[in-house]
Amino acid sequence: MPKIVDHEKQRKMIAEATWRVIMRDGLEKATVRNIAKETGISVGSLRHYFASQSELLAFSMQLVSERVKERMSALPFSGPPLEAVKRFLCELLPLTDETRKEMEVWLAFTQKALWDKGLQPLSKQVYEELRSGIRSLLEALIRLGAVNPNVPIEMETERLYALIDGLAMHGIMQPHQLSSQEIEAVIDYHLRSIFYETVRKQ
Amino acid sequence: MPKIVDHEKQRKMIAEATWRVIMRDGLEKATVRNIAKETGISVGSLRHYFASQSELLAFSMQLVSERVKERMSALPFSGPPLEAVKRFLCELLPLTDETRKEMEVWLAFTQKALWDKGLQPLSKQVYEELRSGIRSLLEALIRLGAVNPNVPIEMETERLYALIDGLAMHGIMQPHQLSSQEIEAVIDYHLRSIFYETVRKQ
Numbered sequence: 001m002p003k004i005v006d007h008e009k010q011r012k013m014i015a016e017a018t019w020r021v022i023m024r025d026g027l028e029k030a031t032v033r034n035i036a037k038e039t040g041i042s043v044g045s046l047r048h049y050f051a052s053q054s055e056l057l058a059f060s061m062q063l064v065s066e067r068v069k070e071r072m073s074a075l076p077f078s079g080p081p082l083e084a085v086k087r088f089l090c091e092l093l094p095l096t097d098e099t100r101k102e103m104e105v106w107l108a109f110t111q112k113a114l115w116d117k118g119l120q121p122l123s124k125q126v127y128e129e130l131r132s133g134i135r136s137l138l139e140a141l142i143r144l145g146a147v148n149p150n151v152p153i154e155m156e157t158e159r160l161y162a163l164i165d166g167l168a169m170h171g172i173m174q175p176h177q178l179s180s181q182e183i184e185a186v187i188d189y190h191l192r193s194i195f196y197e198t199v200r201k202q
Numbered sequence: 203m204p205k206i207v208d209h210e211k212q213r214k215m216i217a218e219a220t221w222r223v224i225m226r227d228g229l230e231k232a233t234v235r236n237i238a239k240e241t242g243i244s245v246g247s248l249r250h251y252f253a254s255q256s257e258l259l260a261f262s263m264q265l266v267s268e269r270v271k272e273r274m275s276a277l278p279f280s281g282p283p284l285e286a287v288k289r290f291l292c293e294l295l296p297l298t299d300e301t302r303k304e305m306e307v308w309l310a311f312t313q314k315a316l317w318d319k320g321l322q323p324l325s326k327q328v329y330e331e332l333r334s335g336i337r338s339l340l341e342a343l344i345r346l347g348a349v350n351p352n353v354p355i356e357m358e359t360e361r362l363y364a365l366i367d368g369l370a371m372h373g374i375m376q377p378h379q380l381s382s383q384e385i386e387a388v389i390d391y392h393l394r395s396i397f398y399e400t401v402r403k404q
Contacts, residue, residue, distance in 0.1 A: 110375055127372070162371075178360070190361060
């Protein structure tokens with residue numbers, strides 16, 4: 001099925017061009033016209049792959065989300081619990097050039113999803129996936145005996161998830177006020193605060 | 203000085219129209235042309251009050267920030283420490299229609315400030331003001347004997363500030379996933395976690 005493969009390839013290529021346009025010029029500039037220009041194909045051809053700007057943005061958003069998931073699923077959950085959990089959480093924080101770019105685009109997308117109904121189902125889906133991923137991490141810590149099984153898990157999930165996104169937002173918005181090292185230190189501090197005393201000192 | 207007063211009045215009126223346009227149609231639609239249409243004045247007259255779109259957006263952003271500060275400075279810091287601090291923090295969270303709207307606009311602005319250099323000084327200024335406000339709240343709690351004076355204050359400030367902004371972001375993005383009551387419950391839970399045991403039970 002070379003045709004279908006080509007179609008998917010083209011869609012990915014267009015999504016990546018969209019990403020470049022957003023990163024360079026901001027989301028307002030990610031119009032069908034500008035994206036066509038960036039890819040070097042005509043507006044007409046682009047419409048063959050994506051019926052609307054909203055559909056195109058949703059696809060690019062999904063691409064970012066899949067990259068993050070792929071990277072996270074490749075990570076081993078091994079070694080000291082604190083380090084294992086931190087490895088996962090760091091994939092959701094703007095600590096490297098790659099994750100910083102992803103998060104800038106992601107923030108632009110989710111923000112746009114406030115007004116663009118076409119983006120809302122995906123925005124909701126990713127929100128829920130991340131929330132359930134963070135909950136699983138906390139459950140793993142309980143199973144490993146690092147965290148008290150009596151902690152209110154829903155509350156700790158909301159708290160950690162909001163902390164991660166708040167740090168990500170501050171790190172993107174004010175990189176000179178909050179460095180990567182400081183972000184990692186806050187995550188470390190927070191995890192230690194919910195760990196058992198014995199585990200904290202490891 | 204009726205002329206200066208009128209000038210400031212007009213600027214406020216235009217900033218509020220900008221706000222309405224952003225709320226209704228999204229930030230991309232907040233062009234000088236659309237804002238002029240919303241206010242009922244000509245593009246030429248609008249340029250008399252604001253030389254650029256960036257200047258106009260910065261002014262509207264400042265207006266939001268000043269409203270929040272005014273509301274916060276009118277709040278009494280009295281009664282049980284937990285309730286006093288919660289009252290302040292709730293002004294920074296999308297718990298009412300008014301604060302929800304403010305935060306949506308605010309998020310749109312700060313996001314735009316990633317690309318629009320004209321907005322960056324104000325974005326940085328407000329970030330620092332809020333950070334220092336949150337630090338002062340924690341210091342007040344230490345003075346009141348509610349929080350251990352040995353807590354690493356910088357770390358707790360970053361953590362609480364990121365938590366507030368993460369919850370605000372989630373509350374705006376996914377109001378059906380995270381209600382006002384849940385946001386308040388997480389704040390309450392977090393404050394209790396850093397309070398002395400005796401204060402926690404109040």
